[in-house]
Amino acid sequence: MNRFNVKRIPASWDGAALRRFSRSTAAMLLCVVVAGYLALGVASSGSFFEGPSVRVFLQYLATPILIGLAQMVALCVGQLNLAVGALGGFTACLMGVLMADHGVPAGLAVIVGLLTATAIGLVTGLVIVATQINGFIVTLATMTILLGAQYRLTGTRTVDGYSPTLRDLGTAAPLNIPLVFVTALAAAALLAAFMYRTVAGRRLLAAGGNPLAARLSGISTDRQIVAAHTLSGLLIGVAAVTATASLPGVNRSVGGDWLLPSFAAPIIGGVALTGGSIAVFGTVLAAFVTRLIDAARAQFSLDPSWVNLLIGLVVLGTVAGGRLHQTRLGKTGGTAAPPAEGGKQPPAVLPQPGGAR
Amino acid sequence: MSTVLLECHDLVKVFPGVRALDGVGLRLTSGTVHALLGENGAGKSTLIKVLTGVHSPDGGGLTWCGEPVHLRSPLEATRTGIGVVHQERNLIPGFSVAENITLQKPPSHRGLVDREAMTAPALACLAELGVDLDPHQPVRELSVAQQQLVETAKALYTESRVLLLDEPTASLSPQETERLFEVIRRLAARGACVVFVSHKLEEVFAVCDTVTVLRDGKSVLEAAPLADHTHDDIVGLMVGRAHAATEMRPRTVDRTATPTLVLDKVSTAGGHRDISLEVRPGEIVGLYGLVGAGRSELVKAVLGLDRITGGEVRVHGRPARISSPRQALHKFGIGYVTENRKEEGVFLEQPIVRNITVTVWKRLARALGFVSAREERDVAQDHVERLGIRVAGLGQNAGELSGGNQQKVSLAKWLAADTRLLVIDEPTVGVDVRTKHAFHELIWDLARDGLPILLISSDLAEMVTLADRIVVMTDHHVRGEVDNDRDYDRMSGRVIRLIHDRADSSADSADAKAVSG
Numbered sequence: 096m097n098r099f100n101v102k103r104i105p106a107s108w109d110g111a112a113l114r115r116f117s118r119s120t121a122a123m124l125l126c127v128v129v130a131g132y133l134a135l136g137v138a139s140s141g142s143f144f145e146g147p148s149v150r151v152f153l154q155y156l157a158t159p160i161l162i163g164l165a166q167m168v169a170l171c172v173g174q175l176n177l178a179v180g181a182l183g184g185f186t187a188c189l190m191g192v193l194m195a196d197h198g199v200p201a202g203l204a205v206i207v208g209l210l211t212a213t214a215i216g217l218v219t220g221l222v223i224v225a226t227q228i229n230g231f232i233v234t235l236a237t238m239t240i241l242l243g244a245q246y247r248l249t250g251t252r253t254v255d256g257y258s259p260t261l262r263d264l265g266t267a268a269p270l271n272i273p274l275v276f277v278t279a280l281a282a283a284a285l286l287a288a289f290m291y292r293t294v295a296g297r298r299l300l301a302a303g304g305n306p307l308a309a310r311l312s313g314i315s316t317d318r319q320i321v322a323a324h325t326l327s328g329l330l331i332g333v334a335a336v337t338a339t340a341s342l343p344g345v346n347r348s349v350g351g352d353w354l355l356p357s358f359a360a361p362i363i364g365g366v367a368l369t370g371g372s373i374a375v376f377g378t379v380l381a382a383f384v385t386r387l388i389d390a391a392r393a394q395f396s397l398d399p400s401w402v403n404l405l406i407g408l409v410v411l412g413t414v415a416g417g418r419l420h421q422t423r424l425g426k427t428g429g430t431a432a433p434p435a436e437g438g439k440q441p442p443a444v445l446p447q448p449g450g451a452r
Numbered sequence: 453m454s455t456v457l458l459e460c461h462d463l464v465k466v467f468p469g470v471r472a473l474d475g476v477g478l479r480l481t482s483g484t485v486h487a488l489l490g491e492n493g494a495g496k497s498t499l500i501k502v503l504t505g506v507h508s509p510d511g512g513g514l515t516w517c518g519e520p521v522h523l524r525s526p527l528e529a530t531r532t533g534i535g536v537v538h539q540e541r542n543l544i545p546g547f548s549v550a551e552n553i554t555l556q557k558p559p560s561h562r563g564l565v566d567r568e569a570m571t572a573p574a575l576a577c578l579a580e581l582g583v584d585l586d587p588h589q590p591v592r593e594l595s596v597a598q599q600q601l602v603e604t605a606k607a608l609y610t611e612s613r614v615l616l617l618d619e620p621t622a623s624l625s626p627q628e629t630e631r632l633f634e635v636i637r638r639l640a641a642r643g644a645c646v647v648f649v650s651h652k653l654e655e656v657f658a659v660c661d662t663v664t665v666l667r668d669g670k671s672v673l674e675a676a677p678l679a680d681h682t683h684d685d686i687v688g689l690m691v692g693r694a695h696a697a698t699e700m701r702p703r704t705v706d707r708t709a710t711p712t713l714v715l716d717k718v719s720t721a722g723g724h725r726d727i728s729l730e731v732r733p734g735e736i737v738g739l740y741g742l743v744g745a746g747r748s749e750l751v752k753a754v755l756g757l758d759r760i761t762g763g764e765v766r767v768h769g770r771p772a773r774i775s776s777p778r779q780a781l782h783k784f785g786i787g788y789v790t791e792n793r794k795e796e797g798v799f800l801e802q803p804i805v806r807n808i809t810v811t812v813w814k815r816l817a818r819a820l821g822f823v824s825a826r827e828e829r830d831v832a833q834d835h836v837e838r839l840g841i842r843v844a845g846l847g848q849n850a851g852e853l854s855g856g857n858q859q860k861v862s863l864a865k866w867l868a869a870d871t872r873l874l875v876i877d878e879p880t881v882g883v884d885v886r887t888k889h890a891f892h893e894l895i896w897d898l899a900r901d902g903l904p905i906l907l908i909s910s911d912l913a914e915m916v917t918l919a920d921r922i923v924v925m926t927d928h929h930v931r932g933e934v935d936n937d938r939d940y941d942r943m944s945g946r947v948i949r950l951i952h953d954r955a956d957s958s959a960d961s962a963d964a965k966a967v968s969g
Contacts, residue, residue: 112621126460140920195611272594283962288822292823292825293817293820293821293822293823294813294814294816294817294821294822294823297806297810297813297823300802301799301802301806301810304799304800304801304802305795305796305798305800306800307792307796307797308790308795308796308797309810310757310776310777310778311755311781311783311788311796311797312777312810312811312865313777313778313782313810313811314778314810315776315778327963367801371799371802372801372803431859
């Protein structure tokens with residue numbers, strides 16, 4: 096059936112993958128991470144390359160990675176999750192209280208924590224779908240509720256003295272690589288495999304990229320929203336476990352400073368706020384970048400206000416840089432298509448049943 | 453007495469990697485209706501953009517009434533006297549008719565917009581077009597045809613002497629089209645030059661005097677009298693070779709077979725009443741009507757996107773209650789090629805391979821829901837070849853494809869899913885002649901292989917080419933059904949009568965059997 100002048104497709108379209116990577120946000124971030132790390136190392140006359148410094152650096156990288164991924168999953172279906180910090184804090188406190196006050200074994204407490212966070216994500220998603228209320232508003236509400244619950248659990252005290260086993264695991268670092276960091280990386284790897292290769296992950300991306308087309312292609316967008324919030328909840332649960340394991344104790348302030356970094360990592364990593372895109376590697380690297388800034392502050396006792404300024408500039412800079420890069424690629428031709436003469440659309444006067452959400 | 457208003461010569465416009473215009477000449481004379489023709493990619497849109505000041509040319513020049521002009525912005529083009537009605541509506545829905553017409557130069561009084569003073573000039577423009585509209589009515593309450601007339605009035609208000617109409621009839625009924633033609637002729641008689649851009653050659657021959665044909669960025673026919681050319685000449689010039697009339701292989705429909713889809717007096721929450729129609733295996737049933745007649749909405753209700761409030765849907769002979777497109781696909785094997793390919797048909801930011809396999813991931817899934825990349829690529833490759841989709845690679849994003857190729861991708865996903873009933877909604881809106889023929893052959897051959905097809909189209913010529921029966925819908929009601937004998941003139945007569953004589957459908961019963969009670 097060669098009636099359309101079939102053009103043979105090059106057999107190895109994978110060959111372009113490397114070239115595409117070299118132009119991607121991830122490649123740029125990788126350079127930033129390497130350069131930044133080297134600069135810090137040199138500036139600290141080498142002490143930053145030593146074992147303990149590396150360990151501390153990676154120890155506190157686990158949570159930013161995990162909460163960034165949790166937010167990324169919500170962004171992927173075009174949702175925002177404002178309850179990232181509150182859910183993480185609540186889960187951490189729940190596990191702490193269970194272990195310290197009720198003598199629940201660490202393993203059980205961790206399982207209960209993970210299940211609770213997942214269940215809360217599931218309920219959030221169900222509420223969004225059932226009420227058709229914007230996810231921003233629903234997660235704003237769950238955030239407030241969870242903050243209240245967290246306060247109720249711990250009050251003003253700091254819960255500590257819970258399971259030494261968990262604490263040991265939390266601070267364990269074979270080869271100077273902390274277990275919590277390995278956990279975060281493993282979660283990222285599993286998430287990447289899930290998102291890129293499984294049917295369920297692709298459905299999330301499809302529903303986020305074009306909800307109408309997804310629906311008409313036989314994908315339930317409602318289910319994808321529920322699935323994304325559930326998965327987001329699970330990742331927050333993992334973040335809460337790593338935080339509980341590596342912190343000296345949990346109190347009502349845990350999770351309080353998670354929300355904005357959870358947005359910063361995916362956005363710097365190249366995830367579109369409009370949904371339909373993910374960047375697992377980019378998000379991990381972006382978490383690295385923000386952690387580098389933080390480490391520089393600790394190393395050189397910088398004023399915290401400068402650190403916030405820097406992170407803000409990095410967010411703006413990478414996003415603007417990415418935009419600029421795209422425009423330049425478009426201008427110099429390359430793979431960019433010429434302005435299409437086609438693409439004429441019948442005017443969209445038809446009411447769209449279902450609508451985008 | 454006729455003067456040359458706008459002339460351009462040797463226009464060149466270069467975009468990265470492509471010479472969109474490569475020596476285009478155009479001469480627009482007052483008092484004429486000028487057809488601007490060409491396939492997609494021939495340079496029509498670029499030329500329009502140059503003429504309206506959106507792009508500045510990289511070579512060649514323009515003269516206005518004999519004087520060289522440089523149009524550096526759309527505003528300058530408007531001031532010069534060049535108006536354009538784009539295919540996409542550029543009206544502000546919440547503003548009134550008068551406010552929209554006078555938007556570019558609102559009558560003002562000490563810096564405050566004078567609403568009362570708008571009415572008179574707006575009415576004058578509407579009267580000039582011979583249109584009766586309430587200037588205070590918000591534009592969102594108007595029909596598509598009326599909105600188009602408001603846009604035309606808007607161009608008149610800025611005293612355009614050259615008026616470019618880009619695919620103006622794409623969403624108009626035959627009657628509305630005829631009325632628009634009257635308006636076009638009146639404007640030309642008053643000394644304007646109307647440039648008519650269309651893919652529908654029947655209309656071009658009905659209304660235009662002169663013609664310019666573009667191919668690959670060059671003008672292959674320049675301001676020639678249309679009367680000197682035949683339909684086939686023009687198509688030949690557009691595609692660059694003598695156009696062979698499409699030879700469809702014979703196809704027969706077994707009218708005794710059990711219909712794959714039956715709608716029996718179906719009513720919906722969207723306002724459809726007592727809709728009945730049947731589609732049999734191997735049959736192409738046309739659902740003809742105007743934009744807003746409720747055809748796509750009917751299909752979406754059947755797919756479970758809107759509530760069905762009465763009657764019965766039967767699929768494969770059994771009553772079917774379809775609650776979602778998901779169920780429609782997986783349980784009943786129904787595919788829907790949507791009319792809005794960009795909004796509803798493809799995932800622009802995702803690779804072609806996923807756009808095609810989205811319907812079959814479940815089938816390709818292995819342990820733990822992992823999709824085999826190789827199998828997925830094989831499926832996509834098969835369909836890319838089968839439909840002749842022009843791609844740089846399967847990993848290319850669908851958004852980088854041309855409109856026609858996106859449409860093919862949007863169709864490919866249903867073929868990949870082996871659907872047993874296909875609904876195809878306006879498959880060739882805005883695609884060029886060659887692709888259109890290819891699509892027609894493809895749809896025809898799918899039916900020939902036994903696939904039942906419900907074809908929605910506002911293009912009567914397309915209906916007459918493809919459909920076995922044409923079901924006519926207006927205003928959410930089926931007005932009747934015509935057996936297609938492939939004679940365009942006779943068919944269009946019957947269809948138009950069905951649309952008009954809704955009260956008197958029995959008078960035409962020799963030609964058409966009325967379906968609705």
